[in-house]
Amino acid sequence: EDQVTQSPEALRLQEGESSSLNCSYTVSGLRGLFWYRQDPGKGPEFLFTLYSAGEEKEKERLKATLTKKESFLHITAPKPEDSATYLCAVQAGNNDMRFGAGTRLTVKP
Amino acid sequence: GAVVSQHPSRVICKSGTSVKIECRSLDFQATTMFWYRQFPKQSLMLMATSNEGSKATYEQGVEKDKFLINHASLTLSTLTVTSAHPEDSSFYICSATLGPVGYGYTFGSGTRLTVV
Numbered sequence: 001e002d003q004v005t006q007s008p009e010a011l012r013l014q015e016g017e018s019s020s021l022n023c024s025y026t027v028s029g030l031r032g033l034f035w036y037r038q039d040p041g042k043g044p045e046f047l048f049t050l051y052s053a054g055e056e057k058e059k060e061r062l063k064a065t066l067t068k069k070e071s072f073l074h075i076t077a078p079k080p081e082d083s084a085t086y087l088c089a090v091q092a093g094n095n096d097m098r099f100g101a102g103t104r105l106t107v108k109p
Numbered sequence: 110g111a112v113v114s115q116h117p118s119r120v121i122c123k124s125g126t127s128v129k130i131e132c133r134s135l136d137f138q139a140t141t142m143f144w145y146r147q148f149p150k151q152s153l154m155l156m157a158t159s160n161e162g163s164k165a166t167y168e169q170g171v172e173k174d175k176f177l178i179n180h181a182s183l184t185l186s187t188l189t190v191t192s193a194h195p196e197d198s199s200f201y202i203c204s205a206t207l208g209p210v211g212y213g214y215t216f217g218s219g220t221r222l223t224v225v
Binding site for chain 1: 153
């Protein structure tokens with residue numbers, strides 16, 4: 001069965017303090033790994049899609065990387081507005097998207 | 110970009126009544142939509158896959174008679190929570206595929222259901 005595990009569950013950073021979020025996965029036939037940002041009371045907002053090991057994508061202060069077993073979301077010099085829950089999801093051949101439990105990030109000014 | 114509109118954003122209903130939640134794809138046709146449920150501080154749990162013109166496919170443990178899904182057109186899927194009870198209170202989110210497998214989803218803004 002496909003599994004997605006995110007760590008840590010919660011992360012508190014000072015503004016400017018860089019860190020990484022982890023997403024470990026087991027899936028048969030990965031078709032895509034996705035990172036989403038979710039603010040309280042809102043639906044997930046798309047950040048990145050990664051398709052193969054070694055792939056990297058960047059957007060502003062965020063950088064996502066992918067290996068055969070895990071993905072990292074690196075946050076460089078975060079700002080308070082980066083505070084949110086970051087969700088990782090995998091998609092296999094059946095088109096279902098399975099989510100991890102998320103990492104709740106809080107960035108203090 | 111592809112936008113999914115979900116309404117209402119919040120609804121409070123009395124126990125025993127039914128509530129309908131709408132999910133519309135605004136600028137694209139969605140042959141497949143997905144309905145998720147999310148409890149506080151938990152991740153999204155897939156409830157059902159909604160295919161236009163056919164019966165929805167429900168995940169194990171989801172009561173199809175309680176959570177009625179209709180996908181009558183390429184731009185609209187509805188979720189009706191029938192005979193709602195307080196334990197049905199949750200955050201419901203719909204999504205639509207953007208293309209073949211691997212293209213990911215775009216999500217609606219969610220509906221907060223409170224059953225009193």
